[in-house]
Amino acid sequence: GAGVSQSPSNKVTEKGKDVELRCDPISGHTALYWYRQSLGQGLEFLIYFQGNSAPDKSGLPSDRFSAERTGGSVSTLTIQRTQQEDSAVYLCASSLGLHQETQYFGPGTRLLVL
Amino acid sequence: GESVGLHLPTLSVQEGDNSIINCAYSNSASDYFIWYKQESGKGPQFIIDIRSNMDKRQGQRVTVLLNKTVKHLSLQIAATQPGDSAVYFCAEREDQGAQKLVFGQGTRLTINP
Helix, strand or coil: CCCCEEECCEEEECCCCCEEEEEECCCCCCEEEEEEECCCCCEEEEEEEECCEEEECCCCCCCCEEEEECCCCCEEEEECCCCHHHCEEEEEEEECECCECCCEECCCEEEEEC | CCCCCCCCCEEEEECCCCEEEEEECCCCCCCEEEEEEECCCCCCEEEEEEECCCCEEECCCEEEEEECCCCEEEEEECCCCHHHCEEEEEEEECCCCCCCCEECCCEEEEEEC
């Protein structure tokens, strides 16, 4: 595709349920990033992938959050036992790779935990 | 549409005027800076970037200025148009070994007709 795509665009879930958010990066981009944007706040880094490995997971807020990337392309962010404070927009970005810094963002997944 | 932030700094300018959006960054070791535009309900859209070995870079209708002495970044938009209304974020990369971006709070730009 022409840009980063994310699915679903919106997700409403009940507290305690698990959710999976998907990101398809721009074709050929080896680096992939997840950020979170809460209402009233800026973007917060979660995790970064180079290929299938995650050199930097420092932003994951708790062990309920995990992410994987397979085939150097699609990535899935999983939130287990969701809490109301997990409600936010989850944004994915990709870049060509190391030393190619420009990150291009997808439209985001709006997660609401009731 | 969704509100990106409820208490963002705001800037209102008349259509056709130039606008300047400012950003103070925190880390003197940051080596790369980038500006994004975010419209309601959408993801951030790349506008322009600059490395720390430069102090000015120009694009189409936009200019980014970097003052490392005072750790200040600005985005100038020439001849603003209604479509420029959005929230603008600056972001920094804190060192070359890190790939993550650290984002500022954002500034809401409103263009008045």
